[in-house]
Amino acid sequence: MEMEQQSNNNRKYIKGELLYTIFHNEAEHFSIAKIKIIETNEDFKEKEIVAKGYFSNLQEQTTYCFYGDFEKHAKFGLQYKVDSYQTFIPDSKDGIIAYLSSDLFYGVGKKTASRIVKQLGESAISKILRQPDVLNEVPGIKKETAETLSRTLQENQGFEHIVVNLSKYGIGLKMAQKVYQEYKDEAIDVLEEDPYQYVFDIEGFGFNTADEIARQNGLSLTHPNRIGAGCIYVLQKSIQDGNVFLPLESCVYLVMNLLSNESISETIITDRLEELNTDKSIIIQNGNVYIPSLYYAEDGFAAHVKRIISKPIEHETTLAELMRIIGDIEETEVLSYGKEQFNAINQALHSKAMIVTGGPGTGKTTVVKGILKAYAEIHGVSLDLKDYDNKSDFPFILTAPTGRAAKRLNESTGLPAVTIHRLLGWDGREGFEKNQNEPLIGKYLIVDEFSMVDIWLANSLFKAIPDDMQVLIVGDEDQLPSVGPGQVLSDLLSSELIPCVSLNEVYRQKEGSKIIHLAHDIKNGTCTKEKLQNDRDFSFIACHEYQMIDVILEIFKKAENKGIDLKEIQVLAPMYRSQAGITMINKQLQQLINPKSSRKREVKVSDSVFRIGDKVLQLVNQPEDGVYNGDIGEVAAIFEEDENTENVEQLVILFDGKEVVYERKDYVNITLAYCVSIHKSQGSEFPIVILPVVSAYNRMLRKNLLYTAITRSKESLIICGEINAFLKGVQTVDTNRRFTSLKEQLIERLKDLPRKETDEETEEKEISPYDFM
Numbered sequence: 001m002e003m004e005q006q007s008n009n010n011r012k013y014i015k016g017e018l019l020y021t022i023f024h025n026e027a028e029h030f031s032i033a034k035i036k037i038i039e040t041n042e043d044f045k046e047k048e049i050v051a052k053g054y055f056s057n058l059q060e061q062t063t064y065c066f067y068g069d070f071e072k073h074a075k076f077g078l079q080y081k082v083d084s085y086q087t088f089i090p091d092s093k094d095g096i097i098a099y100l101s102s103d104l105f106y107g108v109g110k111k112t113a114s115r116i117v118k119q120l121g122e123s124a125i126s127k128i129l130r131q132p133d134v135l136n137e138v139p140g141i142k143k144e145t146a147e148t149l150s151r152t153l154q155e156n157q158g159f160e161h162i163v164v165n166l167s168k169y170g171i172g173l174k175m176a177q178k179v180y181q182e183y184k185d186e187a188i189d190v191l192e193e194d195p196y197q198y199v200f201d202i203e204g205f206g207f208n209t210a211d212e213i214a215r216q217n218g219l220s221l222t223h224p225n226r227i228g229a230g231c232i233y234v235l236q237k238s239i240q241d242g243n244v245f246l247p248l249e250s251c252v253y254l255v256m257n258l259l260s261n262e263s264i265s266e267t268i269i270t271d272r273l274e275e276l277n278t279d280k281s282i283i284i285q286n287g288n289v290y291i292p293s294l295y296y297a298e299d300g301f302a303a304h305v306k307r308i309i310s311k312p313i314e315h316e317t318t319l320a321e322l323m324r325i326i327g328d329i330e331e332t333e334v335l336s337y338g339k340e341q342f343n344a345i346n347q348a349l350h351s352k353a354m355i356v357t358g359g360p361g362t363g364k365t366t367v368v369k370g371i372l373k374a375y376a377e378i379h380g381v382s383l384d385l386k387d388y389d390n391k392s393d394f395p396f397i398l399t400a401p402t403g404r405a406a407k408r409l410n411e412s413t414g415l416p417a418v419t420i421h422r423l424l425g426w427d428g429r430e431g432f433e434k435n436q437n438e439p440l441i442g443k444y445l446i447v448d449e450f451s452m453v454d455i456w457l458a459n460s461l462f463k464a465i466p467d468d469m470q471v472l473i474v475g476d477e478d479q480l481p482s483v484g485p486g487q488v489l490s491d492l493l494s495s496e497l498i499p500c501v502s503l504n505e506v507y508r509q510k511e512g513s514k515i516i517h518l519a520h521d522i523k524n525g526t527c528t529k530e531k532l533q534n535d536r537d538f539s540f541i542a543c544h545e546y547q548m549i550d551v552i553l554e555i556f557k558k559a560e561n562k563g564i565d566l567k568e569i570q571v572l573a574p575m576y577r578s579q580a581g582i583t584m585i586n587k588q589l590q591q592l593i594n595p596k597s598s599r600k601r602e603v604k605v606s607d608s609v610f611r612i613g614d615k616v617l618q619l620v621n622q623p624e625d626g627v628y629n630g631d632i633g634e635v636a637a638i639f640e641e642d643e644n645t646e647n648v649e650q651l652v653i654l655f656d657g658k659e660v661v662y663e664r665k666d667y668v669n670i671t672l673a674y675c676v677s678i679h680k681s682q683g684s685e686f687p688i689v690i691l692p693v694v695s696a697y698n699r700m701l702r703k704n705l706l707y708t709a710i711t712r713s714k715e716s717l718i719i720c721g722e723i724n725a726f727l728k729g730v731q732t733v734d735t736n737r738r739f740t741s742l743k744e745q746l747i748e749r750l751k752d753l754p755r756k757e758t759d760e761e762t763e764e765k766e767i768s769p770y771d772f773m
């Protein structure tokens with residue numbers, strides 16, 4: 001403890017007694033507490049202060065030394081933001097006795113505490129922390145009491161010791177919590193011996209921080225652990241770009257660049273990678289380097305695909321029977337399926353797993369509805385949930401990766417549809433409830449917007465599919481790939497192992513939609529300046545980057561004058577920064593649509609404001625509240641800390657009629673949503689889309705990004721900006737291929753199975769109603 005106090009010697013501090021805890025979050029160890037100040041070297045004359053930070057087990061009536069900074073909160077005034085702290089135990093014997101006999105230590109009374117101090121002296125606490133066995137020397141102390149005491153002491157003092165020591169290296173309390181969870185009281189030993197171990201074990205611990213700590217502790221720049229951590233770090237970084245692996249050569253090259261040290265040769269790095277492979281920290285297969293979880297996700301997914309398609313379908317239908325059934329459906333739906341659409345329905349009913357792809361308006365939803373009806377008819381089951389006494393007997397499962405996509409699937413089919421996370425029962429921490437041992441219950445699974453599903457989620461989903469379930473995958477291969485690693489839809493398609501029907505004929509076009517024309521022109525590489533002429537549902541407003549904000553504001557003002565509900569308009573942009581970036585557009589639109597008012601409560605969060613009535617975007621999955629990354633809601637209420645039983649400020653957001661409560665620590669999970677990123681808009685659709693496109697977005701302007709953006713608009717699309725930037729963007733194909741090996745894994749796994757025919761082959765052989773017309 002002497003060391004701890006030394007390390008904080010010159011820092012500003014507030015020493016005080018904890019009066020009461022205002023708020024405590026168990027999972028995050030985040031607390032807000034009222035402190036009675038005993039002593040401070042801060043320029044602060046008040047007697048009390050509110051302290052907040054990530055603590056472990058704060059006790060009322062205990063004295064602490066808090067190190068941190070003042071922070072002025074818009075509503076709550078001055079608070080002390082703590083980045084390091086320690087329990088203050090007086091050096092005197094009496095002080096230590098009082099501490100040991102406090103409520104913190106179960107079973108230790110004044111008598112036992114006095115005996116401990118008598119035996120171990122004034123440094124009793126450090127002695128116990130170093131070597132709990134010393135308590136055996138204390139006469140009359142019970143074994144269980146000694147154990148509880150040293151454990152509690154370790155947990156409290158141990159954590160504080162770690163916090164203080166980590167803060168020397170600029171590591172904050174939040175990261176300290178993660179570190180403590182992983183290593184407990186060995187954290188500092190690990191850090192000082194080998195800071196690089198942190199890169200391996202602690203999510204989000206940067207290589208450069210480890211490097212800096214190593215340098216301070218005089219560790220050699222050629223230490224094998226440094227090279228190992230460099231390898232892991234490079235792999236972790238590449239996952240953020242969507243890769244599942246890195247080719248060995250690229251990996252070695254990137255690690256060399258990162259470590260930049262003359263004595264570290266390619267051979268040294270390659271040897272280190274081999275060692276990591278041997279101890280299973282990474283996996284090297286066929287010259288590709290993987291993080292194990294990704295290798296096993298690809299491997300597992302391929303294995304489950306094989307398992308599912310190996311089990312044949314029990315009920316086969318004759319073509320005549322199917323034609324009759326489809327004929328009936330066409331009659332009730334008052335439409336006639338196109339050849340591709342008929343093929344899709346036919347194949348979906350006869351395949352264990354099958355993919356339907358197609359751009360907007362090609363009839364994916366129409367086909368899904370046809371499949372559901374035909375399946376119900378063939379199997380004599382009802383599509384009405386009300387006909388099932390036991391809801392789990394319902395044979396259909398409809399799911400999609402985002403809340404909005406699931407909602408759309410529900411609206412278009414009239415059947416229940418949930419997110420994949422909810423379907424699998426994600427608990428937010430440990431993983432999914434549903435898996436191979438506890439599979440999904442149902443007969444026919446439809447997964448929409450599959451282009452958004454990454455390899456981890458695809459593996460978790462397929463793991464939970466029982467052998468006898470049929471699977472229909474629906475997606476648009478021209479959309480952006482998943483945010484997470486992999487390109488599952490495109491790998492499945494290119495493996496040609498699962499039957500696939502791509503729908504190319506555009507039906508909505510017949511209703512005169514310019515948006516759909518444009519989407520297909522982009523997809524087919526035939527978009528020219530002439531194709532950007534204004535139309536009923538499309539306009540291109542030419543402007544420069546510096547005019548963008550004014551143009552967008554003008555569109556909103558005009559729309560309002562025309563009586564259009566502004567909520568129907570969604571601005572989509574590729575990036576946050578720039579004069580015409582998401583952040584700036586949001587600020588300006590907030591001012592126009594929902595300006596500051598004395599009648600509206602608001603909260604300030606760093607440099608933005610959330611106000612009642614604001615449109616906000618959820619940035620992460622929060623399955624416990626039923627909100628997911630990409631969901632859009634509205635701030636419905638703001639409560640001050642004395643207005644609720646939890647005694648904390650709260651923000652209530654309404655997502656499609658569902659209320660979700662946010663506390664200040666959760667505000668990072670939301671942002672304004674007048675303008676959202678194209679990436680976050682995947683899986684959503686909006687009546688009116690405004691799409692700014694200027695050359696300042698430069699490297700972001702790619703064909704699949706712009707295609708994704710314009711296909712989000714249902715009724716009207718307004719592109720503003722530079723025509724040449726747009727045309728250049730739609731012609732720029734994203735050549736940054738992701739490194740994935742799913743296609744090869746699938747081919748390897750499925751090579752013994754009889755191969756399914758490709759689209760063209762099927763078309764050549766298949767008899768369809770069209771052959772009789």
Ligand SMILES: Nc1ncnc2c1ncn2[C@@H]1O[C@H](COP(=O)(O)OP(=O)(O)OP(=O)(O)O)[C@@H](O)[C@H]1O
Nearest residue numbers: 335336337338359360361362363364365366507508
């Ligand atoms: N065979 C058909 N005959 C007549 N109309 C059709 C046919 N197939 C689809 N449509 C109509 O075309 C429009 C688009 O179809 P649908 O919504 O199924 O396409 P989608 O591929 O799901 O489109 P999106 O991805 O844009 O939602 C709908 O109005 C639908 O009724």
